[in-house]
Amino acid sequence: MLSIFDTIKKVAIKIDHAIKTEDLGYSDSENTSGEEQLKLDVKCDYIIEQAFKDISIVKALVSEEKEGVLVLHDDGKYTICYDPLDGSSLADVNLSVGTIFGIYEGELKGENLVAAAYVVYGPRIELLLATKEETPLHYRANEGLFDFIKEIKLEEKGKLNAPGGTQQNWSGHHKTFVDDLFAEGYRLRYSGGMVPDLHQILLKGGGIFSYPGTSDKPDGKLRQLFEVIPFAFMFEQAGGQAVNDKGMRLMELIPAHPHDTSPCFFGSNYEINALKEAYGVKA
């Protein structure tokens, strides 16, 4: 596993360089979800593929930017599912973007995720690593290397509200839930990039990020293997919760297809309990 984490650190530095120097225009292709790919999406995907291809414990790679599974080593142990540049459409307006990694052992489903990591490319490069044994560890890049900052632990209740999805297409009960949080004094913190938005909640001690099912996207937008399950693991390891609109733990998701999506809610305990109540799924 250490060789995987070391590779993630090297990849982070290279992707940061690509963000700062590469063409921000569109490529000629679409990804599996039918979204136009930027040249930068393709470049970051290539950087990751090249970095992992000689790591023998990596059995396969599954990328948000590619269809299917790329087998690297038949006798490898782990499959790495990754989103090379989440929020890439924010790069041209110079907002923060990120890379997300889920490391799975065996069948690709929530309960087989053994570690997760994400990188935020903002004014600085930051990295969170989480394994089953520990609370997430926070690192910051310093001249090409990563300094350990601290362990990340959520409070029981936070102050931040990051409500995703197109409001016009929210359900009535979701709108009421979001409005009630603001009426309670929660502050809006939403950039449109799930990595910096969730990073802010993790580092500031709590709050909630939601990306619900909507009338135009009943299963939400965010992809289970690359986005939802790795962040669900981060939040649970930090002492918070991560559930879908039925109140089910996102770590129990079993995607039928690598690019399946799910409504998702990540937060500290108070907000997720309030969400379950608002959705009538209180456990």
Ligand code: AHM
């Ligand atoms: P991407 O992987 O194509 O960049 O999409 C994921 C991003 C998330 O970072 C963010 O939370 C969400 O899309 C916002 O989407 P929208 O603005 O379409 O609601």
Ligand code: MG
């Ligand atoms: Mg993404």
